[in-house]
Amino acid sequence: MKPNSEDSTLFPILPAEAEIPKGVDRRAFLMRSAVISAAAVLTGCERPKEEAAPPPVAQTPKPKPAAMSPDLNVVAQAKGPVMTVIDEFYKVGPGPSSSHTIGPMRITYDFYQRCTKLPADQIAKATGLKVHLYGSLSATGKGHGTERAALAGLLGKEPATIDPLFLDELAKNPTTPHPLKLGDKTFNLSLADVIYDAPKGDFPHPNTMTCKLMAGDQAVYELEYYSVGGGFIEWKGYQPPKKGQPKYPYSTMKELRKHAEDNKLSIAQVMLANEVAVSGKTEAEINAFIDKVSGAMVAIVKSGLAAQEAVLPGPIKLHTKAATVYKRAMEEKYQSDRGIALVAACALAGSEENARGHLVVTAPTGGSAGVMPAIVYALGEGARKLTQEKIRQGFLTGAAIGYLCKHNATLAGAEGGCQAEIGVASAMSAAFVAAAYDSSPQVVENAAESALEHHLGLTCDPVAGFVQVPCIERCAFGAVKAWTAYMIASNEVETRHRVDLDTTIESMAETGRDMGAKYKETSEGGLAANLTLC
Numbered sequence: 207m208k209p210n211s212e213d214s215t216l217f218p219i220l221p222a223e224a225e226i227p228k229g230v231d232r233r234a235f236l237m238r239s240a241v242i243s244a245a246a247v248l249t250g251c252e253r254p255k256e257e258a259a260p261p262p263v264a265q266t267p268k269p270k271p272a273a274m275s276p277d278l279n280v281v282a283q284a285k286g287p288v289m290t291v292i293d294e295f296y297k298v299g300p301g302p303s304s305s306h307t308i309g310p311m312r313i314t315y316d317f318y319q320r321c322t323k324l325p326a327d328q329i330a331k332a333t334g335l336k337v338h339l340y341g342s343l344s345a346t347g348k349g350h351g352t353e354r355a356a357l358a359g360l361l362g363k364e365p366a367t368i369d370p371l372f373l374d375e376l377a378k379n380p381t382t383p384h385p386l387k388l389g390d391k392t393f394n395l396s397l398a399d400v401i402y403d404a405p406k407g408d409f410p411h412p413n414t415m416t417c418k419l420m421a422g423d424q425a426v427y428e429l430e431y432y433s434v435g436g437g438f439i440e441w442k443g444y445q446p447p448k449k450g451q452p453k454y455p456y457s458t459m460k461e462l463r464k465h466a467e468d469n470k471l472s473i474a475q476v477m478l479a480n481e482v483a484v485s486g487k488t489e490a491e492i493n494a495f496i497d498k499v500s501g502a503m504v505a506i507v508k509s510g511l512a513a514q515e516a517v518l519p520g521p522i523k524l525h526t527k528a529a530t531v532y533k534r535a536m537e538e539k540y541q542s543d544r545g546i547a548l549v550a551a552c553a554l555a556g557s558e559e560n561a562r563g564h565l566v567v568t569a570p571t572g573g574s575a576g577v578m579p580a581i582v583y584a585l586g587e588g589a590r591k592l593t594q595e596k597i598r599q600g601f602l603t604g605a606a607i608g609y610l611c612k613h614n615a616t617l618a619g620a621e622g623g624c625q626a627e628i629g630v631a632s633a634m635s636a637a638f639v640a641a642a643y644d645s646s647p648q649v650v651e652n653a654a655e656s657a658l659e660h661h662l663g664l665t666c667d668p669v670a671g672f673v674q675v676p677c678i679e680r681c682a683f684g685a686v687k688a689w690t691a692y693m694i695a696s697n698e699v700e701t702r703h704r705v706d707l708d709t710t711i712e713s714m715a716e717t718g719r720d721m722g723a724k725y726k727e728t729s730e731g732g733l734a735a736n737l738t739l740c
């Protein structure tokens with residue numbers, strides 16, 4: 207199903223091909239049409255035979271993958287079928303980063319819970335707790351509030367329910383000690399207990415950290431953890447939780463689409479059947495979770511638009527602007543301009559909430575947390591008013607794309623650059639729109655592919671380590687590109703789409719491996735190296 211003229215408030219239907227829009231120069235219009243037609247012929251593979259088969263490129267040796275411990279589940283898991291489920295994927299927590307804020311907070315909360323179960327004599331010896339941050343967590347953690355999130359988790363605060371004001375308070379009063387009761391003992395912990403350790407070294411994962419229960423300068427209990435992207439965590443010796451087998455096993459988009467087409471199902475229906483089989487939850491429970499996430503995303507956009515504009519924390523002194531962009535967009539003369547600007551404003555709103563350290567939903571990460579909420583808001587109560595059933599279809603289908611990217615590439619900017627964050631968010635969102643409009647599985651794939659393809663190579667270079675520049679505007683581009691990808695996919699001849707999603711995901715993984723370390727969330731390259739801060 208495609209949008210009808212009634213829901214054209216944001217995105218009016220384009221004029222018929224032969225019509226020359228008013229106010230547009232006829233010659234320029236016809237020239238452009240001719241170029242487009244020529245391109246269609248070319249992409250229709252009507253080249254002479256001798257040109258049709260380019261020389262094979264297989265001789266080019268493939269670059270060696272960057273070192274990552276094969277012991278990590280996130281690496282080993284790539285060999286079987288996708289086993290991720292929706293409540294692991296869409297996680298609520300404080301911004302600004304899923305891997306540098308939510309992940310570390312989940313890690314220290316996990317360590318806190320383990321400590322509460324330790325034998326009394328072990329706790330009796332302890333004098334304090336320490337957290338050491340390594341690799342990218344150490345390089346850019348300060349701008350991501352990693353130390354605050356890590357301390358909050360250690361104090362027994364959960365990411366999904368923490369009051370962001372508590373984190374603000376930690377930032378305002380960094381030396382204030384906070385009591386932590388373990389057994390009969392009370393420890394006074396402060397930000398000084400979270401140590402920014404070696405930023406470079408041979409770590410099992412770029413986001414490695416250790417948590418220690420100390421007795422003087424000796425650890426009486428310690429565990430090494432990894433924040434592996436998108437808020438997912440692992441630890442040394444991690445074993446994934448036992449799950450059921452998927453009804454429709456897949457590890458590629460090709461396999462997923464085949465299940466849908468062979469069984470005359472939508473991608474969302476295949477996903478729902480798998481969610482039930484793998485998680486053991488009922489459809490009603492899964493839908494209730496999706497509705498909660500959907501409600502949270504709408505609330506994030508609304509609070510971002512309602513927030514008073516101000517300068518964000520950090521050395522960039524960046525002014526927020528979502529509300530102004532939204533207000534001015536409403537006055538745009540042309541509906542199409544208004545549509546683009548409104549979607550962009552909603553994405554800015556979500557991303558600014560993330561930069562404030564307020565609660566966001568990882569879709570797939572904190573840095574990209576403005577992209578999908580903009581789409582959800584525009585399709586739902588913000589403009590198109592699609593039913594919640596259509597929104598659920600979008601969430602399940604978007605998740606499928608995110609799972610595949612996690613399974614076959616990465617969701618971490620520290621591992622794959624920004625293509626793995628905003629690129630994946632955009633691909634998920636393009637699939638979301640396509641699914642919400644009942645597009646075929648092929649159109650869903652084409653939309654996701656197109657969105658991801660045009661983020662390939664995107665580097666991660668957050669200025670001063672803060673998830674603000676380029677991240678906030680990048681969310682807006684991710685959302686607009688998602689819609690563009692859907693518009694192309696739903697208007698092209700779907701079987702002629704030349705590039706499949708699996709190839710693009712593989713290309714993203716390979717590009718990420720080849721990308722220089724300074725472009726992978728270390729704030730040593732690109733804008734981070736060149737923007738003058740004063």
Ligand code: SF4
Pocket residue numbers: 573574619623624625627628665666667668673674675676677680727
């Ligand atoms: S540049 Fe992209 S990947 Fe890097 S922190 Fe910002 S949003 Fe995340």
